[in-house]
Amino acid sequence: MVEELLAAVAVTGAAGLTYLAAAARVVKQYERGVVFRLGRLQGKSRPPGFTTIVPFVDRLYKVNLQIVTMPVPAQEGITRDNVTVRVDAVVYFKVVDASAALVNVEDYRFAVSQMAQTSLRSIIGKSDLDDLLSNREMLNQGLELMIDSPAVGWGVQIDRVEIKDVSLPDTMKRSMARQAEADRERRARVINADAELQASKKLAEAAQQMAETPSALQLRLLQTIVAVAAEKNSTLVLPFPVELLRFLERAAQPTAQQERALEESGPPAGRDGDLAETADGDKGRNRPPDTDRPVPDFGRLATDTGLGTGSGPVPAPTPASPRPRTRDA
Secondary structure, X not given: OHHHHHHHHHHHHHHHHHHHHHHEEEEOXXXXXXXXXXXXXXXXXXXXXXXXXXXXXXXXXXXXXXXXXXXXXXXXXXXXXXXXXXXXXXXXXXXXXXXXXXXXXXXXXXXXXXXXXXHHHHHHHHOOHHHHHHOHHHHHHHHHXXXXXXXXXXXXXXXXXXXXXXXXXXXXXXXXXXHHHHHHHHHHHHHHHHHHHHHHHHHHHHHHHHHHOHHHHHHHHHHHHHHHHHOOOOOOOOOOOHHHHHHHXXXXXXXXXXXXXXXXXXXXXXXXXXXXXXXXXXXXXXXXXXXXXXXXXXXXXXXHHOOOOOOXXXXXXXXXXXXXXXXXX
């Protein structure tokens, strides 16, 4: 009798252990357990820790609540300004309702991936190339809203969406490089022109100051000579006064004017006796009369230009006496 009782207790204990082993489940901290009894959802999801189910009747599904990082395959599209680009992105999402993630959608990972691809294509078509390159924050927010709207019913929350890379054709890259180079060159020319304007204003002010004090120009010339002489070179600097050039220019003006007047008036008319005929009937040579050209007054020019010495004006040269006219026999 006792042996039968001990055998029954042993069988009952073994059955209990077998049942407990079949019914015991452990849910981890980052998971939630969803129980289906005969295919019907049973209440809320099971919290993390030790839990039990009815063997052969209940079925427990564990859903991971960690954030999932899903890369979106590169999508080719045409922007609003008709530029072909290739854009890839990455989506960060997590499950907030384990029961809805299992009941409302067959595979929430695949669903989120397909929604991200279609939303990325839509964003590419609605945006300009400049927005894709420089204004990605706004595009990321718009893409996140487009993916998150249908994902709410799936028990999934979109945490973040980032556009990773924008690939451009080689021709577009070269065009953008030329545009950037032209823009930098334009800015460099504007800066250079502004510097020239400021320098010209400063030079004009310096010229006015030197005009008031002529000795300043001489001091500046001496400073330039000192600066050139400081270098170890074989350059020889000879200051040449500008007044001397002006003097020579004024002295050459009357002679040029007279020559121009003679060319315009033509050859002078012959006088009596200038043309003589020989006994044989031959005509004599035509001797042009000597014209007394005025000689420039160098003394007066030197006095006007300030090149005269302290002893007084430079005396003018004595004009040469005209040659006597002769008559051919």
